[in-house]
Every structure is written in structure tokens, then in C-alpha cells.
Amino acid sequence: MSTWLHRLNPSIKMLVTFVFIFALAFYFDPWTPLFVFIAVLVVQLLFSRINWKRWALLMLPFSLGAVGYFWTTYVFGTSDDRLETALSLSFRVFAFSSLSLLFVLTTSPMQFIMSVMQQLKLSPKLAYSLLVGYQFLPVLKDEFIQIRQVQQLRKPQVQKSTLAKLRALPSVAIPLLAGAVRKAEKTAFAMEARGFTGTRDRTYFHEVRLERFDLYFSVVLIVIFTSCLVVGATL
Amino acid sequence: MLANWKLKEVVLMSLLAVVFGIIYLVFLHIGNIWSSLIGPIAYEWIFGVWFLVSIVAMAIIRKPGAAVVPEVMAAAIEVMLGNAVGPRLILAGLVQGLGAEAAFAATRYRRFDLPVLIMAGVGASLFSFAYGYLLGGFSALSPWYVALMLGIRILSGAVIAGYGGSLIVNGLYATGSLRGYAIARQKRDVRV
Numbered sequence: 001m002s003t004w005l006h007r008l009n010p011s012i013k014m015l016v017t018f019v020f021i022f023a024l025a026f027y028f029d030p031w032t033p034l035f036v037f038i039a040v041l042v043v044q045l046l047f048s049r050i051n052w053k054r055w056a057l058l059m060l061p062f063s064l065g066a067v068g069y070f071w072t073t074y075v076f077g078t079s080d081d082r083l084e085t086a087l088s089l090s091f092r093v094f095a096f097s098s099l100s101l102l103f104v105l106t107t108s109p110m111q112f113i114m115s116v117m118q119q120l121k122l123s124p125k126l127a128y129s130l131l132v133g134y135q136f137l138p139v140l141k142d143e144f145i146q147i148r149q150v151q152q153l154r155k156p157q158v159q160k161s162t163l164a165k166l167r168a169l170p171s172v173a174i175p176l177l178a179g180a181v182r183k184a185e186k187t188a189f190a191m192e193a194r195g196f197t198g199t200r201d202r203t204y205f206h207e208v209r210l211e212r213f214d215l216y217f218s219v220v221l222i223v224i225f226t227s228c229l230v231v232g233a234t235l
Numbered sequence: 236m237l238a239n240w241k242l243k244e245v246v247l248m249s250l251l252a253v254v255f256g257i258i259y260l261v262f263l264h265i266g267n268i269w270s271s272l273i274g275p276i277a278y279e280w281i282f283g284v285w286f287l288v289s290i291v292a293m294a295i296i297r298k299p300g301a302a303v304v305p306e307v308m309a310a311a312i313e314v315m316l317g318n319a320v321g322p323r324l325i326l327a328g329l330v331q332g333l334g335a336e337a338a339f340a341a342t343r344y345r346r347f348d349l350p351v352l353i354m355a356g357v358g359a360s361l362f363s364f365a366y367g368y369l370l371g372g373f374s375a376l377s378p379w380y381v382a383l384m385l386g387i388r389i390l391s392g393a394v395i396a397g398y399g400g401s402l403i404v405n406g407l408y409a410t411g412s413l414r415g416y417a418i419a420r421q422k423r424d425v426r427v
Contacts, residue, residue: 014322017321017322017323018322018323018326021323021370022370025369025370025372028372028375058317058318058319059319061263061264061267061268061319062267062319062320064267064268064270064271065266065267065270065271065275067271068270068271068272068273068274068275068277069270069274069275071274072273072274072275072276072376072380073372073375073376076274076376076377076380077375077376077377078375078376078377078378079375085372085375088372088375089371089372089375092372096320096323096370097319097320097321098319099321100318100319100320100321100322100323101319101321103314103321103322104314104317104318104319104321104322105317109315112314112315113311113315123237125237125240125242125245126237126245126304126308129242129245129246129248129249129308130249130252130308130311130312132246132249132250133246133249133250133252133253133308133312134253134312134315136250136253137253137257137316140250140253140254140257170402170403170406173254173403174403174406174407174410175410176254177251177254177403177407178407178410178412179412180247180250180251180253180254181247181250181407181412181413182412183250184243184246184247184249184250185243185246185247185415187246188241188242188243188245188246188247189243191242191246192242196242198237198242198245
């Protein structure tokens with residue numbers, strides 16, 4: 001039971017989070033988003049094994065944003081009960097963020113793209129290109145460090161203020177992007193040389209299937225979250 | 236649309252999406268921390284940053300879809316890296332990308348000079364604001380405050396995404412690495 005969220009088909013998981021994020025956009029009372037937030041926490045606790053430290057770390061910046069939302073709505077709001085709306089909008093931030101983490105922390109990037117390609121019919125040309133880009137992340141990171149070190153050698157910067165660092169960013173970004181452009185050409189050539197056509201009539205090494213489990217479990221999730229919305233609407 | 240895209244163009248979009256996806260994430264956190272102090276308006280100043288990849292990719296590749304697809308890819312990369320905005324970023328990316336795409340489509344993909352790039356930044360601002368209005372619950376705020384937010388976002392889209400994007404593209408073009416793409420072919424033909 002504690003791995004159900006991890007097992008759920010990523011496309012289905014994504015669609016479920018989309019539906020409830022959009023549904024929440026129409027609620028301006030404080031209770032509904034709060035209920036959804038609590039429900040998400042319970043679901044996350046029951047059906048997944050995640051690193052809660054990482055969860056808290058990812059939630060932190062958005063909790064700060066929620067504070068800003070609260071006072072902005074309180075000061076600049078127009079509704080009759082501004083405190084209620086302000087609370088609602090900041091709880092909405094919590095509900096959105098937790099729903100997103102429900103997806104992000106239980107889905108592997110590879111499975112996600114494979115599922116979008118196989119269930120939602122994303123073109124393999126786009127899907128595999130995206131995975132190529134993802135694989136280049138560590139390479140680009142190394143290159144970023146290297147470019148900065150080289151520039152330090154050629155023209156050492158004495159001042160280390162944040163503003164000076166920001167101003168130096170374009171001189172790092174251009175060589176980094178130029179390297180990325182060259183990598184793109186080489187990689188595309190290598191892929192085509194190995195017979196990659198990008199057409200849909202292909203086989204998959206990593207097959208992601210839709211199973212009966214996906215149906216049952218997504219219904220469970222939908223029932224849980226919908227009941228929050230219904231209870232919130234009747235309050 | 237996909238059929239007349241070369242693979243190297245699609246891979247380029249993806250690599251641009253990775254570079255800008257990381258930049259987007261950094262600015263997302265800057266925006267978050269700042270917004271605890273001055274509220275959601277904190278994002279508006281820097282919103283143009285999130286439209287950059289559309290403009291840069293379109294200016295290089297110059298084919299229908301080259302604005303919207305990289306923006307969605309950058310959003311997907313952000314999701315894959317993991318953050319609490321999650322899959323809804325993909326929708327946001329789609330909406331922003333369509334906004335930028337609309338400006339290029341209006342010129343029938345014939346002009347890619349600075350005014351059009353700035354219009355693409357403005358288009359992305361308008362589209363993304365409509366999306367933010369719904370999800371962010373801006374309707375609860377007073378109209379002049381919302382108008383102020385919109386004004387700053389349009390300015391940010393025009394300056395950071397439009398003008399900044401053109402600076403990046405010109406800098407990149409000067410390195411000579413874009414030789415195999417539409418931007419180099421068209422600049423060569425136009426050259427007097």
C-alpha cells in the first residue's frame with residue numbers, strides 16, 4: 001500500500017493533479033484548500049514512501065510565498081471578508097504545492113516521459129529529445145563551472161557582490177549556450193546515424209502500461225479529493 | 236508541424252530548454268523568497284525571464300511551433316528536476332509559449348527583428364497573466380492593484396524577454412555556432 005503512489009501511471013497521476021488544481025481555482029473560502037491540503041498529506045503518508053526532509057525543503061520557499069499572498073490579499077483585497085479570502089489564497093498555495101509534490105516526489109523523470117509518450121501519445125521525436133536534454137544536465141553543470149573558472153583565470157574578479165555576479169552571468173551564459181548548440185548538432189547526428197527516425201511505429205525498451213490498478217487507485221484519489229471539495233462547498 | 240522539423244532542431248530546443256529551465260528554477264526561488272516580503276507582485280518584475288526560451292529558440296529556428304515547444308520542454312525539465320510547482324508548470328509553459336507564438340504567427344513567421352521579439356514578450360505576458368489571474372485568484376484583489384501587476388508584467392516581458400532575448404541571440408550568433416540554423420541562412424541572404 002505504501003508504494004501505490006509510486007506505482008500509479010504517471011500520466012494518470014498528472015491528469016488527477018491537473019483536475020484538482022483547476023477545481024481549486026474556483027474556491028475562495030479558507031476551508032476547501034485547507035481540507036485538500038490535509039487530504040494530500042494523508043494520501044502522501046498512506047500511499048507513498050518519501051523523504052519528508054526533502055518534502056519540507058521543497059515546500060519552504062512556497063510557504064514564504066504564501067505569507068506574501070496572505071498580506072497582499074488582506075491589504076489590497078476587495079471582498080467583504082478580506083481575512084477569509086486572504087487565508088483562502090494562502091492555503092491555496094499550500095494545497096497546490098502539496099498536490100504538485102504528490103506527483104514530483106513519487107515519479108521518476110524517465111518513467112514520466114515514457115508514460116507521456118506511450119499513453120498520451122507525445123511524439124517520440126520530442127520525447128527522446130527531451131530525455132537527451134535531461135541527460136546533458138550534469139555535463140552542462142560541469143561546463144558552467146569550467147567556464148567560470150576559466151574566466152576567473154583570465155580576468156579575476158575582486159568584488160564578489162551579488163550584483164557583480166549577476167552582471168557576469170551573460171558572459172557565462174553565451175559560451176554555455178554556444179556549447180549546448182554544438183552538442184545538440186552532434187547528438188542529433190549520432191541519433192540519426194543509429195537509425196532514430198522519431199516516427200511512432202517503434203518499439204519501447206521501457207514499456208509503461210495502463211493497468212487495472214491505475215483505474216482503481218485513481219478512482220480512490222478522485223473520491224478523496226472530490227469529497228474535500230464537496231464538504232468545502234457546503235460549509 | 237513536427238514533420239518538417241529536423242532532429243537537430245528538436246534536440247537544440249531541448250538543450251536550450253535545459254539551460255533555461257535551470258535559470259527558471261533559480262528565479263522561481265528568488266521570486267518566492269522575495270514575495271514573502273512584498274507579495275505576489277514580486278514575481279512580476281522578473282516574469283520576463285520565464286519567456287526567454289521561447290524567444291531565443293524561435294529567433295534561431297524560425298519555424299512554426301519553435302516558441303511554444305521549447306517553453307513546454309523547459310517546464311517539463313523543471314518538473315523532472317523536482318519542485319513544488321510541479322506538473323502545473325507544464326500548463327503554464329504551454330500558455331506562455333502560445334502567447335509568444337501568437338506574435339510570431341501574426342507576422343506569418345517572416346519577421347524576427349527586435350520589435351517582433353518585444354511583441355512576443357508582451358504576448359507571453361498577456362497570456363500568462365490570464366492564466367495567473369485564474370489560478371492565483373487575482374479576482375480577489377482590487378482592480379488597480381491587478382492593473383499595476385499587469386503593467387509591470389508587460390514591461391518585464393518586453394524588456395527582459397524581448398530585448399534581453401535579442402541580446403542573447405545576437406551574442407550567440409556572434410560565436411558562430413548557429414551556422415546550421417535558419418537564423419544564419421536568413422541573415423546571410425539579407426546581408427547587404
